[in-house]
Amino acid sequence: MIRVVFNQKGGVGKSSISTNLAAISASKGKRTLVVDLDPQCNTSHYLLGDLVNDTVGDIKDFFEQTLSFQVRPKEITDFIHPTVYDNLDLLPSSPELGDLHAKLEAKHKIYKLRDALLNLDRYDAVYIDTPPAFNFYTLSALCTANSCLIPFDCDEFSRQALYSLMYNVQETQQDHNDQLKIEGIVVNQYQPRANASKTIVEMLKEDNLPVLNAMISSSVKMKESHNACMPLIYFAPKHKLTLEYLSLYDELHA
Numbered sequence: 296m297i298r299v300v301f302n303q304k305g306g307v308g309k310s311s312i313s314t315n316l317a318a319i320s321a322s323k324g325k326r327t328l329v330v331d332l333d334p335q336c337n338t339s340h341y342l343l344g345d346l347v348n349d350t351v352g353d354i355k356d357f358f359e360q361t362l363s364f365q366v367r368p369k370e371i372t373d374f375i376h377p378t379v380y381d382n383l384d385l386l387p388s389s390p391e392l393g394d395l396h397a398k399l400e401a402k403h404k405i406y407k408l409r410d411a412l413l414n415l416d417r418y419d420a421v422y423i424d425t426p427p428a429f430n431f432y433t434l435s436a437l438c439t440a441n442s443c444l445i446p447f448d449c450d451e452f453s454r455q456a457l458y459s460l461m462y463n464v465q466e467t468q469q470d471h472n473d474q475l476k477i478e479g480i481v482v483n484q485y486q487p488r489a490n491a492s493k494t495i496v497e498m499l500k501e502d503n504l505p506v507l508n509a510m511i512s513s514s515v516k517m518k519e520s521h522n523a524c525m526p527l528i529y530f531a532p533k534h535k536l537t538l539e540y541l542s543l544y545d546e547l548h549a
Contacts, residue, residue, distance in 0.1 A: 311341075321380055372415070423440060454499065461477070516530075
């Protein structure tokens with residue numbers, strides 16, 4: 296199963312959701328890969344910490360080699376790195392990824408990631424983190440994935456932007472990847488005592504949007520987890536926030 300975590304809006308928890316679901320997957324014994332397509336590299340830092348600066352080979356190098364003739368091009372596995380966690384590997388991002396965007400788009404390299412990942416048989420699960428934009432890298436991920444998870448933070452601006460996002464995903468499904476399914480909307484930063492949050496979630500449900508039952512609440516523990524460069528299942532396995540992620544994982548695999 297290849298899942299892409301996508302929202303055109305920044306700060307909605309894409310990196311947190313993709314990394315923590317992947318870490319739970321790995322903790323359950325599943326061979327799991329995380330692909331970081333965001334030039335901000337938040338997921339890469341979350342999993343590798345300062346070690347990310349010592350890695351040789353990343354997603355930028357993978358895409359860069361597709362732009363010129365290579366007698367013996369490297370396999371995608373040459374750009375994948377193990378993390379300190381059992382069963383959890385990472386294809387890290389690079390701040391220079393944005394510099395390649397126009398060249399890759401001009402040369403129609405949209406299916407290169409799909410072809411490379413679909414030829415991998417060593418992983419039980421793949422999670423792709425995407426940049427906060429509908430661009431070449433996001434489209435590459437959507438062309439590759441079986442399912443799409445949409446993080447959503449509870450405010451009206453996010454709700455209005457959600458309909459445009461859903462259209463982009465459905466258009467990609469029709470034009471590029473008929474296997475792609477919208478698996479669900481993950482409500483993040485949820486405040487159950489706030490009437491505004493509850494109202495917005497109810498509006499989404501009334502519009503028959505696929506809102507998942509498991510919701511992720513706001514907690515300082517997430518920031519602490521980021522600072523420690525340690526996913527929640529390892530950083531605070533008994534914490535309420537971790538249990539919410541476990542519920543989300545279980546719902547996706549029910």
